[in-house]
Amino acid sequence: MKVIQLIPEMESGGVERGTLELARHLGALGHESLVISGGGRLVGALESCGTRHLSLPIGRKRLSSLALIPQLRRLFRKERPDIVHVRSRVPAWLTFLAWRGMDPATRPRLVSTVHGFNSVSRYSEIMTCGERVICVSECVRDHVLKHYPRATPDKLRVIHRGIDPAEYPHGYQPSAAWRESFAKEFPATIGKRLITLPGRITRLKGHEDFSQIFKALSDDNSLHALIAGGAHPRKTAYLAEVQAIFAKEGLADRVTFTGGRSDLREILAASTLVLSLTTQPESFGRTTLEALGLGVPVAGYDHGGVGEQLALLYPEGRIPPNDPTAALPVIRRLLESPPPVPTKHPFTLEAMLDGTLAVYAELLSVCR
Numbered sequence: 001m002k003v004i005q006l007i008p009e010m011e012s013g014g015v016e017r018g019t020l021e022l023a024r025h026l027g028a029l030g031h032e033s034l035v036i037s038g039g040g041r042l043v044g045a046l047e048s049c050g051t052r053h054l055s056l057p058i059g060r061k062r063l064s065s066l067a068l069i070p071q072l073r074r075l076f077r078k079e080r081p082d083i084v085h086v087r088s089r090v091p092a093w094l095t096f097l098a099w100r101g102m103d104p105a106t107r108p109r110l111v112s113t114v115h116g117f118n119s120v121s122r123y124s125e126i127m128t129c130g131e132r133v134i135c136v137s138e139c140v141r142d143h144v145l146k147h148y149p150r151a152t153p154d155k156l157r158v159i160h161r162g163i164d165p166a167e168y169p170h171g172y173q174p175s176a177a178w179r180e181s182f183a184k185e186f187p188a189t190i191g192k193r194l195i196t197l198p199g200r201i202t203r204l205k206g207h208e209d210f211s212q213i214f215k216a217l218s219d220d221n222s223l224h225a226l227i228a229g230g231a232h233p234r235k236t237a238y239l240a241e242v243q244a245i246f247a248k249e250g251l252a253d254r255v256t257f258t259g260g261r262s263d264l265r266e267i268l269a270a271s272t273l274v275l276s277l278t279t280q281p282e283s284f285g286r287t288t289l290e291a292l293g294l295g296v297p298v299a300g301y302d303h304g305g306v307g308e309q310l311a312l313l314y315p316e317g318r319i320p321p322n323d324p325t326a327a328l329p330v331i332r333r334l335l336e337s338p339p340p341v342p343t344k345h346p347f348t349l350e351a352m353l354d355g356t357l358a359v360y361a362e363l364l365s366v367c368r
Helices: 014-028 043-048 063-079 089-100 122-128 138-147 176-185 207-217 233-248 264-269 286-294 304-313 324-336 349-365
Strands: 002-006 032-037 052-055 083-086 109-114 132-135 156-158 193-198 223-228 255-257 273-276 298-301
Touching: 002 014, 002 063, 002 089, 014 032, 014 043, 014 349, 032 063, 043 052, 063 089, 083 089, 083 349, 089 109, 089 122, 109 122, 109 138, 109 349, 132 138, 132 349, 138 156, 138 304, 176 264, 193 207, 193 264, 193 324, 207 223, 207 233, 207 324, 223 264, 233 255, 264 286, 273 286, 273 324, 286 298, 286 304, 298 304, 298 324
Parallel strands: 002 032, 002 083, 032 052, 083 109, 109 132, 132 156, 193 223, 193 273, 223 255, 273 298
Antiparallel strands: none
């Protein structure tokens, strides 16, 4: 089997990571794998696992990108892939328009993945263009069915995102060297029980709710708030706003902002409790799964993909969405006597990869 994946760039992020993971899996099984993108720091990792990378600026949201359509069509005819898989809106539009102009009897089969809750529009509807459409959670499937009636249920397939249990083993503990280094960098965390809110610094992540929750818990001097995530240069004003909110509540010395980190696994494992307070539903919520995979209790707003995970794996951590007051008794219980986190879960990388290849195989077995 020969598979081409198309993505705006291979720089960083969950979609890019999933593209790389699938490329590795295809190569390991002896399939031929190509990725078309605008480039990025993950290209080297792609090529090291045997995947070819073709550099095209297919992520640029501008009219001039339409000139790439005939180039993509020629490329598909030359490469003759069995599967073309799109994961983002601009590449999906360019690919679909190129694919539509090919002979239906010989063109590749088309797969798309809906990774999130994009704004509802004709522009976003293109993510349902595939002959098979992968949804990364049940709530994404419901979103597609609700807003895009042309995306019939028979072509939708739910394949949850997944993590490698070997990378996030249950009960994992950071090394003594890591703990020493972290304590030296962030001395306010020494000897404290960490309540961690992971994720980039954006308004959607619920930092204001976190400040309200931690203010109510601040009578417990053993607790320390940890905000683990960086701020994009365009979000520095919001970061300052969040810092000011904690300072106004008298919590400036009770909260640590780590900035962007490459050791989030260690931070999650060192935490007493991990929170997910997104004000809008997330399509999946990978950091929630990573924490649960490590065996760390999680309390989160019960909506979107996080709600799906908690309902199945840790229902004790569910909180009514956007309700910091209702969160308090849940969080207090988990701090005082947390139920154990299950040692196994179904959201594995292997299941995600095998599910994706099963969609490919199913589509290739169906008559055109």
